[in-house]
Amino acid sequence: MSDVTTAVHSVLTEKFEVVPADIAPAATLESLDLDSLSLAELALALQEQLGVKVEEHEAAKGTTVGELVAAIEAKLALAGAE
Numbered sequence: 001m002s003d004v005t006t007a008v009h010s011v012l013t014e015k016f017e018v019v020p021a022d023i024a025p026a027a028t029l030e031s032l033d034l035d036s037l038s039l040a041e042l043a044l045a046l047q048e049q050l051g052v053k054v055e056e057h058e059a060a061k062g063t064t065v066g067e068l069v070a071a072i073e074a075k076l077a078l079a080g081a082e
Helices: 003-014 036-050 065-081
Strands: none
Touching: 003 036, 003 065, 036 065
């Protein structure tokens, strides 16, 4: 499990009390019962933990956990290449 995947799982389980078994790469954030406010809080928490800005469209209701992880990993890779 990558550091980003671990961070996403950690925030979802600790801050939003999502059942770990429900967190699958294909699960949408909406299916994890995250509303608009929760999505904004999720983006901020991940930004603080990982040091990369998470845009609103990257943590939208229809976004899957896998897509969110991939978007953050791509940003971290770009940041590391600079």
